[in-house]
Amino acid sequence: MGKTADVNNIGIVETRTIDLFTNANPLVLAKGETLAPITVAYETYGQLNRDASNAVMVLHALTGDAHAAGFHEGASRPGWWNNLIGPGKPLDTDRFFVICANLLGGCQGTTGPASINPQTGTAYGLDFPLLMVSDLVKVHRELLKQLKIPRLLAALGGSLGGMQVLEWALSYPKEIAHAVIVAASSRLTAQNIAFSAVARRAIMSDENFKRGQYLAENVSPDIGLSIARMMAHITYLSEDALSDKFGREKRPDKGEPGFGIDFQVESYLAHQGNIFLERFDALSYIYLSRAMDYFDPFSEPDYADAIKADPLNWLVLSFDTDWRFGTSHSRRIVRHLEHARQAVTFRELSSPWGHDSFLMEVAPYHQTLRTYFNSALDRGV
Amino acid sequence: MGKTADVNNIGIVETRTIDLFTNANPLVLAKGETLAPITVAYETYGQLNRDASNAVMVLHALTGDAHAAGFHEGASRPGWWNNLIGPGKPLDTDRFFVICANLLGGCQGTTGPASINPQTGTAYGLDFPLLMVSDLVKVHRELLKQLKIPRLLAALGGSLGGMQVLEWALSYPKEIAHAVIVAASSRLTAQNIAFSAVARRAIMSDENFKRGQYLAENVSPDIGLSIARMMAHITYLSEDALSDKFGREKRPDKGEPGFGIDFQVESYLAHQGNIFLERFDALSYIYLSRAMDYFDPFSEPDYADAIKADPLNWLVLSFDTDWRFGTSHSRRIVRHLEHARQAVTFRELSSPWGHDSFLMEVAPYHQTLRTYFNSALDRGV
Numbered sequence: 001m002g003k004t005a006d007v008n009n010i011g012i013v014e015t016r017t018i019d020l021f022t023n024a025n026p027l028v029l030a031k032g033e034t035l036a037p038i039t040v041a042y043e044t045y046g047q048l049n050r051d052a053s054n055a056v057m058v059l060h061a062l063t064g065d066a067h068a069a070g071f072h073e074g075a076s077r078p079g080w081w082n083n084l085i086g087p088g089k090p091l092d093t094d095r096f097f098v099i100c101a102n103l104l105g106g107c108q109g110t111t112g113p114a115s116i117n118p119q120t121g122t123a124y125g126l127d128f129p130l131l132m133v134s135d136l137v138k139v140h141r142e143l144l145k146q147l148k149i150p151r152l153l154a155a156l157g158g159s160l161g162g163m164q165v166l167e168w169a170l171s172y173p174k175e176i177a178h179a180v181i182v183a184a185s186s187r188l189t190a191q192n193i194a195f196s197a198v199a200r201r202a203i204m205s206d207e208n209f210k211r212g213q214y215l216a217e218n219v220s221p222d223i224g225l226s227i228a229r230m231m232a233h234i235t236y237l238s239e240d241a242l243s244d245k246f247g248r249e250k251r252p253d254k255g256e257p258g259f260g261i262d263f264q265v266e267s268y269l270a271h272q273g274n275i276f277l278e279r280f281d282a283l284s285y286i287y288l289s290r291a292m293d294y295f296d297p298f299s300e301p302d303y304a305d306a307i308k309a310d311p312l313n314w315l316v317l318s319f320d321t322d323w324r325f326g327t328s329h330s331r332r333i334v335r336h337l338e339h340a341r342q343a344v345t346f347r348e349l350s351s352p353w354g355h356d357s358f359l360m361e362v363a364p365y366h367q368t369l370r371t372y373f374n375s376a377l378d379r380g381v
Numbered sequence: 382m383g384k385t386a387d388v389n390n391i392g393i394v395e396t397r398t399i400d401l402f403t404n405a406n407p408l409v410l411a412k413g414e415t416l417a418p419i420t421v422a423y424e425t426y427g428q429l430n431r432d433a434s435n436a437v438m439v440l441h442a443l444t445g446d447a448h449a450a451g452f453h454e455g456a457s458r459p460g461w462w463n464n465l466i467g468p469g470k471p472l473d474t475d476r477f478f479v480i481c482a483n484l485l486g487g488c489q490g491t492t493g494p495a496s497i498n499p500q501t502g503t504a505y506g507l508d509f510p511l512l513m514v515s516d517l518v519k520v521h522r523e524l525l526k527q528l529k530i531p532r533l534l535a536a537l538g539g540s541l542g543g544m545q546v547l548e549w550a551l552s553y554p555k556e557i558a559h560a561v562i563v564a565a566s567s568r569l570t571a572q573n574i575a576f577s578a579v580a581r582r583a584i585m586s587d588e589n590f591k592r593g594q595y596l597a598e599n600v601s602p603d604i605g606l607s608i609a610r611m612m613a614h615i616t617y618l619s620e621d622a623l624s625d626k627f628g629r630e631k632r633p634d635k636g637e638p639g640f641g642i643d644f645q646v647e648s649y650l651a652h653q654g655n656i657f658l659e660r661f662d663a664l665s666y667i668y669l670s671r672a673m674d675y676f677d678p679f680s681e682p683d684y685a686d687a688i689k690a691d692p693l694n695w696l697v698l699s700f701d702t703d704w705r706f707g708t709s710h711s712r713r714i715v716r717h718l719e720h721a722r723q724a725v726t727f728r729e730l731s732s733p734w735g736h737d738s739f740l741m742e743v744a745p746y747h748q749t750l751r752t753y754f755n756s757a758l759d760r761g762v
Contacts, residue, residue, distance in 0.1 A: 031638070130638055190623035190646040191615060197647040198611045200640060201654075205604045207588050223586045230579045231612055234572060242571035248677065257412070257511055257675060259581060259667055265571040266578040273582075286640055294638060296629065 008086045009078065010045050010093055013070035017041050017109055020142045027138060033129035037118075040143050041066045041109020042101035045085060046093035048149070054377060055149045056091060057140065058100040059157030059164040061358075062288050063280050065108035068100035069093075083361040090370035091156070095377060099147065103164070104139040105131045105288050107281035114215060114281045124283075126212035131287050133160075133295045137168045141175065153376055154178040156369075158358030159325060160288065163295050166333065170297050173310040178376045180315045180369070183322055183358040185329040186336065187296045192324065195235055196289040199228035203282045212283060225282045226273030233272045238321035238354030298332075304340035314344040315372050317358075317365065324355040345372075389467045390459065391474055394451035396422050398490055401523045408519060414510035418499075421524050422447045422490025423482035426466060427474035429530070435758060436530045437472060438521065439481040440538030440545040442739075443669050444661050446489035449481040450474075464742040471751035472537070476758060480528065484545070485520040486512045486669050488662035495596060495662045505664075507593035512668050514541075514676045518549045522556065534757055535559040537750075539739030540706060541669065544676050547714065551678050554691040559757045561696045561750070564703055564739040566710040567717065568677045573705065576616055577670040580609035584663045593664060606663045607654030614653045619702035619735030679713075685721035695725040696753050698739075698746065705736040726753075 019037045021027045026036035043066045048055060058068050058081065069085035071078050085091045085098055102110035105128075113128035120127075144152070155165045155176045162184025169179035185192070203209060206224030214220050234242070246265035254262050261267045297303055314337055318330035327348045334346045349365045351357035357365065400418045402408045407417035424447045429436060439449050439462065450466035452459050466472045466479055483491035486509075494509035501508075525533070536546045536557045543565025550560035566573070584590060587605030595601050615623075627646035635643050642648045678684055695718055699711035708729045715727045730746045732738035738746065 126640070187629065189620060190627040190629065190644075191618075191620040193629070193644050194611075194615045194623060194646050194650055197644070197650055198608060198615070201611065201651075202583060202608050204640065205608070227579060227583050227586070227608065230575075230582065234575045234579070237572075239570060239572040242575060246571040248568065248571065248574070257671075259507070259585065259671060263571075263574050263578070263674065265575050269575055269578055270582075290638075290640060293644065 008088050009082065010070035010086050012073055013043055013045065013067070013079070014072070015041050015043050015066050015109055018143065018146060020139065020146065027135070027142075029129050029135045030132040031130055035111070035129060038104065038111045038139060039109065039115070040101050040111075040139060042099060042143060043067060043069075043079075044147075045069055045098040046096050048097040052149050052151075053153060053380060054095065055097045055099065055144075055152050056154045056156060056373065057144070057152050058085070058091075058098060059140070059155060059161035060100065060103065061157070061159035061161050062285075062292070063276070064102075064161070065106065065279075066100050066102040066110075067108075069098070080359065084366065084369065090366040091373055092370075096153070096373065099144070099149075101140060101143055103136045103288070105136065105284055105291070107284040108279070110139075112281070113212070113283035113287055123213070123215040125215070126283075128283070128287065131291045133163050133167045133291050134171065136164055136291070137171065140164070140168070141172065144175075150175070152176045154180055154373060156180040156182070157184070158182040159184055159355065160292055163292065167295070167297055169312055169314070170303055170307060173307045173312045176312055178313045178315065178372070180317075180372065181330075181333060182317045183319055183325050183330075183355055184333070185295075185325040186298050186333045187329075188293055193293050195231065196293055199232055200286050200289060202227040202231075203286060206282075209282065214282070220277075221282045222277050225280070225285060226277060228285060229276040229280075230269045230273040233269060235324045236355045238323065238352060240321065241353050244352070298336045303336070307337075307340050307342055311342055313376070314342055315368075316344060316346045317368065318348045319351045319354070319357040319362075319365075320348055321352055322355045322357060389469050390463065391426050391451035391467050393454055394424055394426065394448070394460070395453070396424050396447050396490055398422050399524065399527060401520065401527065408516070408523075410510050410516045411513035412511055416492070416510060419485065419492045419520060420490065420496070421482050421485075421492070421520060423480060423524060424448060424450075424460075425528075426450055426479040427477050429478040433530050433532075434534060434761060435476065436478045436480065436525075436533050437535045437537060437754065438525070438533050439466070439472075439479060440521070440536060440542035441481060441484065442538070442540035442542045443666075443673070444657070445542070446487065446660075447481050447483040447491075448489075450479070461740065465747065465750065471747040472754055473751075477534070477754065480525075480530075482521060482524055484517045484669070486517065486665055486672070488665040489660070491520075493662070494593070494664035494668055504594070504596040506596070507664075509664070509668065512672045514544050514548045514672050515552065517545055517672070518552065521545070521549070522553065525556075531556070533557045535561055535754060537561040537563070538565070539563040540565055540736065541673055544673065548676070548678055550693055550695070551684055551688060554688045554693045557693055559694045559696065559753070561698075561753065562711075562714060563698045564700055564706050564711075564736055565714070566676075566706040567679050567714045568710075569674055574674050576612065577674055580613055581667050581670060583608040583612075584667060587663075590663065595663070601658075602663045603658050606661070606666060607658060609666060610657040610661075611650045611654040614650060616705045617736045619704065619733060621702065622734050625733070679717045684717070688718075688721050688723055692723055694757070695723055696749075697725060697727045698749065699729045700732045700735070700738040700743075700746075701729055702733055703736045703738060
């Protein structure tokens with residue numbers, strides 16, 4: 001379906017930027033350091049209604065960006081969640097005002113470790129302060145303040161996006177009426193951390209990483225970053241999805257067996273590794289994956305205090321073939337929320353695509369979100 | 382338990398070597414190339430009985446070697462399968478004559494891509510011919526011929542070792558009375574191939590790989606090989622085993638959070654990556670992992686012919702937490718063997734350790750092997 005034929009698309013959209021925080025009033029990070037100014041790239045779709053009661057914020061995952069829906073001028077591919085967001089779509093831009101911002105530490109317009117450090121005139125590199133998920137949330141909150149949205153009808157995110165929703169709702173429950181958490185985790189397992197550790201090792205041991213100063217030297221750790229992406233990509237898909245898609249098919253044009261790209265699945269992975277280099281930065285990968293490793297909000301003894309005082313509504317979704325943040329992760333979230341006397345709707349959805357399902361057009365998943373958002377709006381903030 | 386206190390240990394053992402094949406009579410490989418001479422490193426334990434009817438050959442996995450049991454002079458650690466092989470152990474060296482050989486393409490004494498090419502005087506590197514699992518078997522058969530063992534009571538192997546057993550038994554069923562295949566596969570899945578592809582990519586894109594000529598330049602692709610090993614190691618263990626062993630524990634001596642080794646699981650993985658460098662060669666990793674990718678004996682239309690004419694006995698074992706070559710792989714083997722009218726005993730064993738279970742002292746597993754071997758010997762070859 002071409003973009004002109006798809007009447008449900010938003011059409012042309014633009015990424016805007018805004019500068020938040022000042023040296024006089026900087027962002028104070030979880031680990032005590034400060035950061036200012038912070039440029040934030042964001043997009044909005046639909047119209048904010050008069051009492052600002054129809055705002056839904058979309059939080060993106062590790063390698064996402066602010067461009068969630070519609071098309072950038074001249075682009076042939078839409079935003080990363082275009083199947084969900086648009087006129088008449090599950091997150092209906094005829095009804096909702098949708099905001100998506102590139103997160104702190106990212107590399108698609110928001111300040112991150114590849115940004116220029118105003119104090120040195122060169123890229124931060126590893127001088128950029130360590131980030132925690134709570135730091136990402138603080139920047140999102142400041143953006144909403146500037147957009148004059150005191151309270152979200154809903155915050156929605158998958159994977160790291162869902163972790164931001166969880167952190168936000170636990171810490172500032174008055175600011176969110178409905179927290180929607182998809183394929184996320186409240187605490188990475190040893191295996192989750194192990195995969196990320198190997199990815200970071202691949203990046204940081206690339207000869208072009210240059211202790212994080214590769215931008216100043218005009219090189220980039222492409223080999224390490226593509227290896228990290230290839231490995232992570234395997235964990236995003238179910239084993240069956242990979243088998244159904246590629247099986248043991250050989251490349252049609254390949255000659256004798258060797259150590260190159262003989263199998264279709266190798267070709268696919270190499271392609272995923274390569275295209276990733278065009279849109280992502282190695283330092284962002286390191287910083288944001290580490291924020292995920294350390295995320296563990298339910299280990300705070302007072303985690304339940306704020307949401308007990310101001311309960312909100314929760315929708316927690318998992319996918320049955322997700323082996324990165326599978327249903328056991330979601331159940332753990334639900335268990336802790338219910339312990340804190342929250343109203344939680346939990347659903348495990350069937351989908352063949354593994355962790356990546358949260359990005360896919362899975363009918364019962366999209367139907368669940370459509371119903372939930374419409375019902376939330378009808379009930380009011 | 383110290384080695385002197387363990388009366389069930391074989392004691393001091395030695396690796397021997399033998400030269401097989403000659404230029405006049407070389408090994409003809411599956412892909413048509415020839416190779417000679419081939420040095421093979423092997424060990425034996427126990428005594429061959431008078432009619433050579435008590436010989437059990439142990440085939441090792443991707444990164445194993447000929448030193449399966451006992452201690453090398455001065456060594457503090459025994460061979461890799463010492464919990465299975467020894468006096469009174471499940472594979473009882475008081476009853477059985479056990480042989481283990483480093484496989485073709487390996488790096489622990491048997492000819493492989495890091496060996497000197499007699500025609501050039503330098504290491505083969507990528508000039509070494511591509512190997513298939515059937516080539517590894519041909520070398521084992523030649524070794525047995527030299528040892529004057531016309532028929533094995535049993536061939537036993539886990540993972541790639543089990544794949545060699547399967548290949549051998551399908552092609553030369555008269556040479557094996559009992560084929561014991563543990564945690565193996567008759568055909569890697571797309572996910573299996575994908576993990577190996579990333580591992581090879583990490584090795585071959587290391588700046589010290591030098592197109593496979595690193596030995597001549599006196600360097601080695603240590604970073605790539607350790608990344609390959611770290612990643613593979615994650616797939617050898619169950620998610621629960623990693624969680625039980627490490628959870629989210631931090632290193633006791635670590636300071637502020639950062640991008641180094643903060644979590645215990647990171648420390649463990651880094652250690653695994655490092656010690657691997659001392660005992661394994663990057664080229665062997667590439668060659669042997671590729672042999673696994675291409676292994677697919679049941680795709681041969683005539684796979685059943687030889688074993689229908691000369692049926693043998695099969696024991697196929699899998700572990701319930703193995704997510705590398707899980708039970709579905711074993712079931713596929715059983716299905717094809719039963720289709721070829723073979724007598725197959727299949728058992729899925731419960732063990733917490735994932736794929737690595739085949740190396741561990743899992744009581745029902747060792748009991749199954751003990752019973753099976755003793756009964757095989759009592760029944761005769």
